[in-house]
Amino acid sequence: MKRHQVTIIDIAKELNISKSTVSRALHGHQDINEQTKKKVLELASRLDYQPNLLATSLVMSKSYTVGMVVPEFLTPFFPSVIMGAQEVMSKAGYNVMICQSNESYEMEVANTKALLASRVDGILASVTRETRNFDHFQALHRKGIPVVFFNRVCEELEVSKVIVDDYEGAFMAVEHLITTGRKRIAHLAGPDSLIISRRRLKGYIDALQKHILPVEEDLIIQYDLTPEKATIYVKHLLDLPNPPDALFAINDPTAIAAMLVIKDKGLRIPQDIAVVGFSNDPASALIEPGLTTVAQPVFDIGREAAYLFLEQVDIDLEEYKPQTKVLQTKLIVRGSSIPHAV
């Protein structure tokens, strides 16, 4: 019907009082008569008054919303992180604006711009696999807007981060393969631009070296994390004159793509080749055999990121010392690495 939403001025006029009084009534300020307060509250709910957050944010220079930018959310990993963050954020009175960059650097930049335009109070972000330039985050930080990275972080920037112990997780995973008798373990790694790739790769290498196994260049494949490429590279590995007897993948989608190729080729998992993933997606328990993988505390990642934001909001960024939280991972052993495992 009416184009115009109910404002405090409408309420004020109706009650023949000033907008200041209405404002005080709605916020439970002390300088207000109980009678008039009651009347205002009554009328407000009768008219279904909804405060205009735009106006409030404008005058307060504070929007009580934070932006969250994730590279993707078709896989349950990032949604879980978001839920964790949302849980603590909403308790603290903040809204969360979710942006999805679709693994595109340009969209990531556009997203941060849009969030900045909406004057969010902070940003929690995980970068795309393409992102090599971090000026857009630097700019936010320079403007005094707290940035917290999680999972896929930017090392150079002096901001708070929450990560999992990728090195430890990868090390455990590979050591597990070694102690169960594997000798030629391949690694499907991510792009060098992502630190998680580098750290997981390091864990892989160190585990091999600890057990005095050779690190062979042609068993290490760095790729861009697209599913199609995963398939191609796994085929390549299997066609090697001396193929690997185990495969450690940077994440579960990659591991699952690998398993499909392997099964398609008629090889047996884990007898002919063992597979281990990373992140314990629900799908890893569904596929047969079950995928051995490194579990991450997904909800806690989001919660911690939110806490790190709350720590620094409302204080001068100058006097805030960025922190890095490292969460622990856990190896989940299933049938893809040990025959007859659950």
Place this chain on the structure above:
Amino acid sequence: MKRHQVTIIDIAKELNISKSTVSRALHGHQDINEQTKKKVLELASRLDYQPNLLATSLVMSKSYTVGMVVPEFLTPFFPSVIMGAQEVMSKAGYNVMICQSNESYEMEVANTKALLASRVDGILASVTRETRNFDHFQALHRKGIPVVFFNRVCEELEVSKVIVDDYEGAFMAVEHLITTGRKRIAHLAGPDSLIISRRRLKGYIDALQKHILPVEEDLIIQYDLTPEKATIYVKHLLDLPNPPDALFAINDPTAIAAMLVIKDKGLRIPQDIAVVGFSNDPASALIEPGLTTVAQPVFDIGREAAYLFLEQVDIDLEEYKPQTKVLQTKLIVRGSSIPHAV
């Protein structure tokens, strides 16, 4: 450093011109000298000026953002819909605010309130499994804010909707089971409050009746869509004195939960019991045997919802006639209904 973001007034002062002129320069209005325009644009980019959307939205009474509220996003269905909507929305110059109600009615109400407070220009929504009261959407509509439902819609409200042909999909699925020799087909249905439950149930019943099979009450189980309950009810069905030889589930997560129970009991799929799901989640292709399911055009659902919003935004809601788009489904046959199928 500085708390305060760059505004057009800062630019105006620096250039000794008025804010009006700056505004004109930034928006390419006609009443502007090329020289000054160039100077403004230069300084703006040098200072990394970002327009304050709060102020703009306030004065224009238009935020160029729409809210999207979905019951859940751990499963890829809703994220896919969101991506579809985002695609056409961003082309039209709109931002999308994503809210997730976590299948909680209260959160859904809170979400719509928050979106209203942010003065979104419209809302695309899919309701929770708990939602039986639609006053919060009614209120939006009454305030002149376009609402478009998708997937889980509210029938009573006179707003635009996009759904898939649930009836047809269910009918096809059940007919497929019948023509492949199944006689006692159970149905794990959703709560009566969701229309998709009712329509899929109707498809199930009509398919049975077309092929002159009895509709047995104890083979139809309506439940609240929680995974735990699914497990319990499937066990119950299998323990029946005369157990079913096929199971049609309202969605893939339910079907997959059922498959796990069935396999756990040592029964063979599809020899002992066939299973069919709905929505073709990626997981349905991963599990063994592959899950026969009804595919929905997920991205198109989002796209259509967005189109329906764009149709009615900027016009008087009085003169808009709500539409309902019905998208077609497709049966995907896999090994869970036919032995040795892909």
Place this chain on the structure above:
DNA sequence: AACATTCCCGGGAATGTTCCCGGAAAAATA
């Protein structure tokens, strides 16, 4: 009774924009 204190309330500035209106200067026409 005179003064101080408390209790409420209204006025108005400020937030960062957009847009309309009027007007000065420059250019075009007579």
Place this chain on the structure above:
DNA sequence: TATTTTTCCGGGAACATTCCCGGGAATGTT
């Protein structure tokens, strides 16, 4: 040269809200 038109710009209201300041009335204190 005088008049009209065009070009360009500044002033100021409006959007919905918060918050500070001042002040009148009621209550309390000496």
